[in-house]
Amino acid sequence: MGAPLALIAGPLSACAGLVLVLLLGLRKDHPAPHNPFIERCAAMACTAIGLFFLLNAPEAARTELLRADGWSRCWQALFHLATLGLLATIPLKGERPLILALASLAGLDFLASADNLLMLFVSLELMSLPVYLLVWGLLPSRKSLEAGIKYFLTGAAASALFLFGLALQYSASGSFSLHGERSADSALGFALMCAAALFKTGIVPFQFWLPDVYEASEPELAGWMSTALKAAGLLLLARLLFASPAVPAALWLSPLAALSMLLGNILALRQQNLRRLLAYSSIAHAGALAAALCAWTREPHAAPAVIFSYLSAYLFMNFGGFLGLRLTGALCVQDLSGLGRRAPLRSAFLALMLLSLAGLPPTLGFLAKLYVFLDLLQAGDKFLAAALALSSLIGLGYYLGLVRRMYMDEPAAAAEQPPICSRMAHSLIAVLCALACMLGGLYPSMSTDIGSVLAAPAAEGSVR
């Protein structure tokens, strides 16, 4: 594979899928409500081929706008994996959600390899715009309309912040490069851009949109947003932090990380709606990721692998968690009562995901949390380590509460029990998530191995 192809293998496969789905869509005229099997397969095949190329492409290449190396490929693989899960499970009426998801994947892929502020912005927009429509359009209800508009307006505000910061930075330095000299004038510009990244990640002062949006989205979509888009936001934040001038990141990011962890978990304690609950839990997890990022700015050795393994663990357990909500059909906390007896396998799966999210050994979630702890302690950040421990404990309170409800409460009246979803794809992906969570946790160096293999070329300063 040639060097230029290495640069765009990821987005190219996403675009190929997009074109394929468009072409297939030409066969029928008016959108009749059907479940387009062939289109779904085509989209998944293209994404999977992209993933295959990403895993088998060792070359590094670089242009003015993009660069391909272990670091970018590692993130692109994560995005492709998450999107595969979404494409396999998302409920469809017509092929349009597939097109939107693939377009967003192309944006995600560009974001991972972007090496220029302008390119970052363009890919950020390409990533976000289809998602507004996905949130709004998949469930045509008042609630999803409200969520879509909220998401769009706040997202547009974030984009505006980013663009404004970009302009300031350009006026200060005269270039869009991420690597140039930094003057003190560009500090404000970077602060604004970082704010946009915080918004995309859902870290505390910019987390307010998240519960509303997740509550109104389909569980699969929420699972994808909470993993792929969060990872993208974190990636953006990391790029900006390492390019940004004077002000040390740990100074302002670590209180925000601690606040996210604590606030997210405390607010999740009282939630009745399960998707809102997982949304707050994802705010807390974003805080833990931000904490790892803080440690990275101080101790640059192992941290990229730590963040990446946390994200990949989070991909499996949080997507699995949302999938569990779909599989059990549970919407609010009461729906879980007595589920253990009604649907033993499904509730065992959901319980495993919840315990993994809580970070209990021997699951993947424990390993991820352990790495972050190690990283924080290595960087000497006792304050954040203590905050992470405290927030884990609070988190355990509600994750365990859900498990208790599933197994130890009396079931609701038969009429009120939500229907159980039994689709092949959902069950298959659930089995994959469960295996990853269990076996990954028993092999302590798996995620760091993958992380260090993929990110090896990134070690010497590709991020800087």
Added chain:
Amino acid sequence: MNIAFIIDLAVVLALVAGMSLVSGILGPRRTLKGQKGLPYETGMPPFGPPLGRSSFSYQRLAVLFVVFDADLAFLVPWVLLRDQLSFEALVSLTVFILLAGLTLAYLWRKGGLECR
């Protein structure tokens, strides 16, 4: 002011005048009433309550127009520089036009261009 310009001007004026004349003679005669009779006619009533609703399909067409208009803007430099560009650029832009065309075809097929 050279002769070519004067000829050009004359032809344009003749064409415009001729077409108006032909339209006036051949076209159906009707008096324009109501909104149609307004001097500034856009398809949308120009007067009304400030927060009134407008048809969504109109918005959709407007957005589509902007999108494809922006796509078209990429073609201008290509047309201007076509003899200096490499073969690679030719291929890229052809692919680009094809993609835009495909999208347009998809929209048309799905009924996105119908004003309902």
Added chain:
Amino acid sequence: MGVMLLTWLWCAPALASALIAALPSRRLARAAALMASAGILAYALYLGRPLFDQTSLAILEMPFPASAFGIRYTLALDGLSFSLCALTALLTLLSLAASWKSESSQGFWSCFLALEAALMGVFLSRDLFWFYVFWDLALVPMFFIIGLWGSEGRRKAAYKFFLYTAAGSLCLLLGLLSLVVLHQRVTGIWTWDMAELALSPGPGRHAPWIFALLFIGFGVKVPVFPLHNWLPEAHTEAPAAGSALLAGSMLKMGVFGILRVLLPVFPMQCWRYLPWLGTLAVINILYGAFCAMAQKDLKRLVAFTSVSHMGFCLLGIASMTNVGLQGASLQMINHGLSTGGLFLLVGMLYERTHRRGIEDFGALAEKAPSFTFFFGFILLSSIGLPGLNGFVGELLSLLGMAQSYFPLALLASMGAILAAAYGLPAFQKVFWAPAGPGSVSEKVMDLDLREQLILSTLCLLILWLGLSPGTLLRLLQPTASLLARPV
């Protein structure tokens, strides 16, 4: 890689647990669980055989190379681990046999074997990562055992048990990680090996707070006085078999942790804080005893005697003498046998009458003579009657403390007297005093053969350890002499 003999000691119950959960009928599950636990006990004894001949031996197993951050799967079986593993296997077998008649589903039997697997893992691990994994893993089956098959207040008790002990676990995790990271910072070597971390130069000026974190982590499990709040409720609400295993094996995790991690890493700190640790131990002993005196519920009473007896373990450890440490280790085993037995007995009473209050019974001795005999026997062992096992452990702990800090030993010996003061009146009320108006003694059937067999196994062990503790002490002695402060 070899055959991985030790790995099977925790893998076998784990596999059995998974298998039993998948069995179609509950009667089949019950039989399978009993057979599996008997097999595991036999296997544990078989593995420990060489240790009797050569007591300083430790069977080591490290089949895999070190992975990221120096984590390396390492198991070892020495005298202390072996005694605790054997105790766990024995108590699992007896508890399962005691709940033979319960109508519980496959999950019940599966949970017990999962718990056994986790406990074995804790007692075998020499790598702190795996130690912690097993440590935390043990919480999950216990949570379900209490929450699903306990008595009325089970949901709250299970939740409280889990959160309380998980908070302790998090402190432990922070402490362990700080230790490992600081060790790496000073020596440049990533290691989680307990032996390599002993006397680690890493902690330096951070030692006090790492010590505190670890002590809180282990102390919640022991439980040490201000951290004991979860215990009475969990013990009371758990099913009899669960309480027996909780008291008999799970509480030992804390003491085991102190012996294996805290003392080897921080001998200086332990020595410096000796009076404080001793004071905590004395508070545990006296507080547990006084609380036990006030109880009207037999199970709560036994739960508080647990607090008191674990105080003796702590006392022996705090003395940091060879004698005291041996006493503490012995006391762990003794407490497992006698308290486990008492919980099983109370459970048998509860199974018959669904009552646990002391006032609910009276004059049981006429109705159920063999029940009276076994209860009396095991209670006397728990009180510390010379000739039975409890006496030896307490005596050695007290002797150890007397060597290093006499006043505390004097105070702690009060506990032995108090034990008689709370144990005997309760016994007298239940078995000899005339039955009150609300008494349900009429309903009590005497023990059947199965129950007699279970209890006589315990009684024989109690008698054997009381009369000749030498065999077991020889097994425990190497660890103790390693940790004892040089005189």
